[in-house]
Amino acid sequence: SSKQYEGSSDKKVHGWNGPPPTYNETTKSRKILKKADKDISHKPKKSIIDNKKVIDKIVNTKIPANFKRQNLILGNFQIYGAAVKKTKVFGKEVEEIEWEPVNSIPEGPIILNDRTIRLYVDVSSSNIEGIEILQKLEMPETEEKVEEKKAKILTEKVIPGKRKMYLEQLDESIEELNKVSI
Structure with missing residues (x-):
């Protein structure tokens, strides 16, 4: 049965026996290629910051005695707020703080009275990774x-x-x- 297909073919294959094609100044495809090269711009890659990693870095940094961590502003300028989640474990109430994006921010400038700002910088890229806003607390009794x-x-x-x-x-x-x- 394999001999049946050897000599006959339903499709004809055309071969190219001439020299390879050459481009000259009037060749249309060459002009298109040149134009396409002009449209391509080389943009530097944006650094991608892992928000969870930056939050962990900020939260694990000790806070001065008379301050409380209020907000975090990360490199993508998304503001995060502390979400206190309470659960009961074996009858005992346990609080857990998770940092979640804030969806509604007041319009206009925000004045930060009684607050301190701490910046977190990636020295290798000279980029600000995050901004921490610390709220001043009342001093406990000495x-x-x-x-x-x-x-x-x-x-x-x-x-x-x-x-x-x-x-x-x-x-x-x-x-x-x-x-x-x-």
Whole structure:
């Protein structure tokens, strides 16, 4: 059955036996090629910043004592806000902070009173990776003020049985202040 196809063919193949084609100044395709070359512009590649990586870098940086992280502005100038998510695990409430894009931003200039800005720069490309906005917090009571309160309670004319209760309440409030993480 293979002999049946050897000599006959439904399609004719045409071969080119001449020299390869040459281009001259009047060849249309050459002009099209030149025009196409002019239209191509060599643009530098935009650096792609991994937002999650930059957020992790910013969030893992320690914040000054009397500040709280309020917003992050990343290299693509997308503003992120802290979304506090609360869940109960075995009856105990757990808070988790996730940084999500902010969808609505107020119009006009935004004045940043009582805030500090911290920039994160990629030194290899000299690009700003992110901008962190820190909000100033009220200063917690210093140990000196706590000692003053204790001394005042001890020197005041407090009912003897209640003095111990006041001191315990003061110690509890100090413990609560120490538990708060900024």
